Amino acid sequence: MKKRILLCFMAILGLSIACKEEGKADYLPESVGAMNTLTVVIDNELWKSSVGDAIRENYTAAAQGLTWDEALFSVTQVPQQIFSGSIRNTSSVLYVMEDSLNVAHMKSNMYSKPQNIGVIKGRNKQELIDNINKTSAEFIKDFKTLEISKAQKRFEKSLNKEKALVDKFKISMKIPSIYRVGREEDNFVWISREIQKGNMNIIAYTMPENGFHNDSTFARDIIRMRDSIGNLYIKGSDVAGKNNHMITEKAFTPYVFPAEVSGKKAAEVRGIWEMSAYPMAGPFLTYIINDKENNRKLILEGFVFAPATKKRDYMFELEAILKSVQFNVEEKK
Incomplete structure (x- = not known):
């Protein structure tokens, strides 16, 4: 009996947490940002270092199939202390910082929706560079997929009706x-x-x-x-x-x-x-x-x-x- 009550309590708790998370997403503001823009949140000194070079090499590389070189993304760099207010509502964000952890992952809809935030942490510059290089292809795909879906949603406001x-x-x-x-x-x-x-x-x-x-x-x-x-x-x-x-x-x-x-x-x-x-x-x-x-x-x-x-x-x-x-x-x- 006690075991059954405990299972019921855990199920209700899980449902409550899920509802809270869903409710949070419902109240997030609409994300902002021009097409193919990327906000890079990184300390100014790191941005000027080899870590910044690795970001630029991956995210501002020339887009393929154009008549002249144009970067994959138009990048705006801001330090962590500036990443607040409306800037946090940018749809595509790359967050890079030195930390006690060595991790890299993508988070969705943290401050606005739809939003992708690629988080890269490392205990030193080399770990940061390794994580940037390792994740760039996947992160770029995720950022582009989100931008495609935003564009398609924008098209729906006034569609061509020819048959x-x-x-x-x-x-x-x-x-x-x-x-x-x-x-x-x-x-x-x-x-x-x-x-x-x-x-x-x-x-x-x-x-x-x-x-x-x-x-x-x-x-x-x-x-x-x-x-x-x-x-x-x-x-x-x-x-x-x-x-x-x-x-x-x-x-x-x-x-x-x-x-x-x-x-x-x-x-x-x-x-x-x-x-x-x-x-x-x-x-x-x-x-x-x-x-x-x-x-x-x-x-x-x-x-x-x-x-x-x-x-x-x-x-x-x-x-x-x-x-x-x-x-x-x-x-x-």
């Missing part, structure tokens, strides 16, 4: 209303928006499920696929005697990574596009998604044209849109 993607491919994406469908073909949709010095673009099309046969030629096959689509649908200004269309930049082999989009296996491709007969270029991001339920590969691509302009955040917005794809969507009557 081209549903009609052609039975898919939907969280596309802001500022984007407009510009071209529709049997197996091709082009959606774009104007920006200050150019435009941002999304294209969608499909390929047969067995469209890529050999891993050893995968990169070349991707280039061939992109160039053929450019030749069919993405034409440039007329150039006398030449067929001017979008191609994959010849001097730059695209980066290819395994990925997962909407629960489906995919390949992520980042690279540079250019026009075949005219000096125009910009970054692109392509997802080749294995849509086995529909016996096809779905190709989603975002690309930017914005001369003499930083493009990291533009490409990040396109990534957030592409990753919001949902499959087998039926048009609402």
